[in-house]
Amino acid sequence: MSDAPPRAALPAAGAAAPVLLAAALLVTGCGGAGEPAPAHASPAGDASELPQATTYTTLDDLPRDASAPAAGNGTVVHPEAATPVSAKPGAPAxxxxxxxxxxxxxxxxxxxxxxxxRRVLLPSRPNGVTGWIPDTGLKAARSAHVVKVDLGDRTMALYDAGRKVGAWSVAVGAPKTPTPTGRTFLLASLAPAKPTYSPLILPVGAHSATLDTFGGGPGTVAFHGWPSTDVFGKAVTHGCVRVPADALKRLAAVPLGTPVLIDG
Incomplete structure (x- = not known):
């Protein structure tokens, strides 16, 4: 195993953001405009023609995660270069x-x-899409953390090595724009270049099931803060999970790739 994956890290006051994006909010289902439309997978051909497994793409030719949401053993991997993704071990990419x-x-x-x-969860649509990647050219690590969201109770809990280390009341998707259920993961850390409602946006590898796009972005679900506390415990968002400031700070210390389990 290598060193642990990078952590989100809240930016210090006056410091440069860890991922400085003027359009940080545009990626998620929380708002934005002007992002690329999702692309669909095409038949395998030259490697350069293969679609990229990102939050902007839809990969219909790959298997879904049919298992009940579970954290697994915490193994996470990082491809050191673009790596082919197949529907089965040894199948064409x-x-x-x-x-x-x-x-x-x-x-x-x-x-x-x-x-x-290795079969991995991917950040593309449809939610729960998975793929097999060769076990070469990968950095492997293990995250001891798991994030669990209970949509019924509108709560979020953080676990470290199986021990609950924090629990919070959160805001989740409204009935017409619900937060998607299932197993996903912390995908990235985005820090807005200008002050906004949250100092950090933490997209996950899942998308709104009811919004193909929101404000021009791909409808990626994310954890983020909120300036007022009256939303917590309510179902009022477009699918994102709004969390208190202390919860965001704790999530910022969780490695990328950490499993996120969302239960309805």
């Missing part, structure tokens, strides 16, 4: 997993392994 996502390193959780291959 139908996509590529890039080494970076949203200007940060790609870390994805491993949900199954076979000799020479």
């Amino acid at each position: 139908v996509a590529e997993l890039p080494s970076t996502q949203l200007k940060g390193p790609t870390w994805v959780p491993v949900i199954e392994a076979r000799p020479g291959w």
Whole structure:
């Protein structure tokens, strides 16, 4: 195992942001405009023609995660270069997993392994899409953390090595724009270049099930803060999970690729 994956890290006052994006909010289902429309996977051909497994793409030719949401053993991997993604071990590639996502390193959780291959969760649509990648050219690490969101109770809990280390009341998706359920993961850390309602946006590898786009972005679900506390405990968002400031600070210390389990 290598060193742990990078952590989100809240920017210090007056300091440069860890991922400085003027359009940080445009990626998520929380708002924005002007982002690329999702692309769909095409038949496998030359590697350069393969679609990229990112939050902007839809990969219909790959299997879904059919297991009940579970954290697994915490293994996460980072491709040092773009790596082919197949529907089965040894099958032709139908996509590529890039080494970076949203200007940060790609870390994805491993949900199954076979000799020479690892099955990983991907950040693309449809939610729960998975793929097999060769077990070469990968950095591997282990996150001891798990984030659990209970939509019924509208709560979020953080676990470290199986021990609950924090629990908070949060705001979740409204009935017409629900937060998607299932197993996903912390995808990236985005710090807005200008002050906004949250000092940090933490996209996950899941999208709104009811909004193909929101304000021009791909409808990626994210954790983020909120300036007022009256929203917590309510179902009022477009699918994102609004969390208190102390919860955001704790999430900022969680490694990328950490499993996120969302239960309805």
